[in-house]
Amino acid sequence: MLYREAGQYKTNYATDVAVFPLREDRIGLAVILLIGFVVLPLTANEFMLQAVLIPFLVFALAAIGLNILTGYTGLVSLGTGAFMGVGAYACYKLTTFFPQVNIIVLAIASGLFSAAVGALFGLPSLRIKGFYLAVATLAAQFFLSWCFIRVPWLYNYNVSGAIEVPSRYVFGVPVTGATATPLTRYLVVLSIVVLMTWVASNLVHGRIGRMWMAVRDMDLAAELIGIRLLPTKLLAFAVSSFYCGVAGALLVFFWYGGAESAVFDVNQSFFILFMVIVGGLGSLTGSFFGAALIFILPIALRVLSPAVGLPLHPSTVEQLQFMIVGALIIFFLIVEPNGLARLWQIGKQKLRVWPFPY
Amino acid sequence: MRAPTGDKIAAGETILAVENVSLAFGGVKAITDVSFDVRKGEIRAIIGPNGAGKTSMLNVINGFYWPQHGRIMFKGETRSKMRPHEAATGGIARTFQNVALFRGMTALDNIMAGRSLKMHSNFFWQLLRHGPAMTEEVAHRRKVEDIIEFLEIAHIRKIPVGVLPYGLQKRVELGRALAMEPDLLLLDEPMAGMNLEEKEDMSRYILDVNNFYGTTIALIEHDMGVVMDLSDRVVVLDYGRKIADGTPDEVKRDKAVIDAYLGVAH
Numbered sequence: 018m019l020y021r022e023a024g025q026y027k028t029n030y031a032t033d034v035a036v037f038p039l040r041e042d043r044i045g046l047a048v049i050l051l052i053g054f055v056v057l058p059l060t061a062n063e064f065m066l067q068a069v070l071i072p073f074l075v076f077a078l079a080a081i082g083l084n085i086l087t088g089y090t091g092l093v094s095l096g097t098g099a100f101m102g103v104g105a106y107a108c109y110k111l112t113t114f115f116p117q118v119n120i121i122v123l124a125i126a127s128g129l130f131s132a133a134v135g136a137l138f139g140l141p142s143l144r145i146k147g148f149y150l151a152v153a154t155l156a157a158q159f160f161l162s163w164c165f166i167r168v169p170w171l172y173n174y175n176v177s178g179a180i181e182v183p184s185r186y187v188f189g190v191p192v193t194g195a196t197a198t199p200l201t202r203y204l205v206v207l208s209i210v211v212l213m214t215w216v217a218s219n220l221v222h223g224r225i226g227r228m229w230m231a232v233r234d235m236d237l238a239a240e241l242i243g244i245r246l247l248p249t250k251l252l253a254f255a256v257s258s259f260y261c262g263v264a265g266a267l268l269v270f271f272w273y274g275g276a277e278s279a280v281f282d283v284n285q286s287f288f289i290l291f292m293v294i295v296g297g298l299g300s301l302t303g304s305f306f307g308a309a310l311i312f313i314l315p316i317a318l319r320v321l322s323p324a325v326g327l328p329l330h331p332s333t334v335e336q337l338q339f340m341i342v343g344a345l346i347i348f349f350l351i352v353e354p355n356g357l358a359r360l361w362q363i364g365k366q367k368l369r370v371w372p373f374p375y
Numbered sequence: 376m377r378a379p380t381g382d383k384i385a386a387g388e389t390i391l392a393v394e395n396v397s398l399a400f401g402g403v404k405a406i407t408d409v410s411f412d413v414r415k416g417e418i419r420a421i422i423g424p425n426g427a428g429k430t431s432m433l434n435v436i437n438g439f440y441w442p443q444h445g446r447i448m449f450k451g452e453t454r455s456k457m458r459p460h461e462a463a464t465g466g467i468a469r470t471f472q473n474v475a476l477f478r479g480m481t482a483l484d485n486i487m488a489g490r491s492l493k494m495h496s497n498f499f500w501q502l503l504r505h506g507p508a509m510t511e512e513v514a515h516r517r518k519v520e521d522i523i524e525f526l527e528i529a530h531i532r533k534i535p536v537g538v539l540p541y542g543l544q545k546r547v548e549l550g551r552a553l554a555m556e557p558d559l560l561l562l563d564e565p566m567a568g569m570n571l572e573e574k575e576d577m578s579r580y581i582l583d584v585n586n587f588y589g590t591t592i593a594l595i596e597h598d599m600g601v602v603m604d605l606s607d608r609v610v611v612l613d614y615g616r617k618i619a620d621g622t623p624d625e626v627k628r629d630k631a632v633i634d635a636y637l638g639v640a641h
Contacts, residue, residue: 243463
């Protein structure tokens with residue numbers, strides 16, 4: 018009853034090609050945005066903002082980036098961590114050179130650097146596919162990880178080898194560094210993620226998105242309808258790396274407050290890849306679901322287990338957490354191999370015809 | 376619906392000429408010294424027993440294979456090497472023997488993808504999905520809806536093509552090729568695996584495409600009844616060589632053709 022397209026007539030194609038053609042979806046989105054921008058800032062405590070919401074948004078953004086490449090264009094990449102690192106280090110260098118420039122602008126500009134690097138490492142994708150491409154991107158991962166350690170210029174010759182985020186102010190309000198409140202950082206990250214999600218949704222619903230999906234589903238036929246494979250794939254690499262790069266910059270500047278090269282190692286790449294696979298390949302909503310399941314679920318288990326009242330040793334809780342998360346991932350993949358996004362779609366479809374079975 | 380580039384050539388003149396084309400994969404000769412032409416506005420069939428080199432011939436025409444010898448003249452331009460996307464730009468569209476749709480996309484998106492070449496709004500408008508990008512999206516949607524209506528697939532427009540029955544998939548694939556507004560449409564066994572009713576439907580669509588849009592069609596088909604009814608002229612290949620060329624009636628009476636299909640008495 019609540020979710021139904023009956024009675025919503027589309028009288029022109031512009032309304033039919035809208036990203037959210039259903040009124041209920043638009044209302045749902047508005048409610049989520051309201052919660053994100055108003056309810057959570059008013060109610061969430063510092064732990065919630067700093068340890069849950071900010072990282073969730075950062076990982077969701079990185080997952081969107083990888084999803085554009087792997088989910089929409091069908092190119093498997095294991096270099097996500099490195100591309101995030103390029104964004105983080107680029108942002109660090111930019112703000113060193115231009116301390117006066119708005120840090121939010123620099124965070125987004127640093128995405129351009131990772132886009133360029135991503136496109137460069139995307140060049141082999143014309144010739145190699147699938148697992149072999151994954152291995153080729155792994156080379157990018159190791160090479161860039163090496164750079165983050167061996168090129169001291171990148172971290173301003175700090176003895177620790179790590180980058181430390183300086184305090185930066187936007188309109189007199191500290192947004193990065195020790196003095197910035199979690200709330201300010203949360204709002205900045207949320208705004209950037211919402212904006213970039215909107216842009217990604219525009220891209221994947223238009224001509225470029227169709228070209229990416231065409232290449233993913235059948236590259237021969239794509240070539241035949243006039244899609245040039247190399248530019249299309251490189252564009253996917255560039256856009257994907259742009260998103261990952263911005264996510265990396267946000268991770269260091271608005272969450273960690275400082276980072277060393279180990280943050281951007283191959284584990285990070287796998288972490289994001291799991292989010293994309295569990296969330297749903299080729300779905301932006303799925304990227305958020307994936308980030309939530311992989312990142313928030315362990316935290317939820319850790320916080321909730323004392324609440325249940327079980328007298329467990331903290332290390333036991335830690336072990337249990339791994340086991341439960343692992344089991345849940347396997348469970349979800351068996352129930353729905355196409356990810357949580359597909360479950361969500363099936364749920365909506367069922368709601369649409371409810372109370373009838375079909 | 377017609378692409379402007381093809382209009383220079385009047386109906387009945389040669390739009391595609393295949394001249395002395397030979398294609399070999401290592402020691403295997405797929406095509407040997409084949410020449411034929413396709414005239415604008417006609418339906419041209421390429422037939423032959425299994426392994427005769429028909430699909431290889433189509434692959435040569437739209438640039439998947441580069442022949443070792445011979446050349447291909449399309450719309451007055453001669454070329455020996457060309458990439459598939461260049462063939463698409465030139466106005467050659469194609470369907471496949473085994474349906475080659477984008478399985479994860481809806482029928483509508485598949486056909487819309489066929490118009491990628493005709494859409495030009497730049498990347499920054501695409502990011503915003505406003506202004507020129509949206510105007511273009513709607514304008515092309517309108518054209519695509521014409522094709523959807525023509526092929527009577529309105530009821531499945533928003534269904535992912537992977538779950539559609541085979542006959543409908545073939546129709547969507549034809550729709551995607553039509554969306555390119557080609558000057559030359561290559562159909563590789565458009566009726567393979569269809570029942571009689573589906574074959575009749577498909578024949579009707581092919582004739583209508585030819586009549587209404589004036590699209591030149593070159594098709595491969597195994598169903599002789601269909602070939603003889605649809606096509607204006609037929610070229611027959613056997614073991615990579617051309618053994619006959621002419622109207623359906625001429626080809627039907629040709630001794631070499633009968634031998635190729637029925638075998639020779641020893």
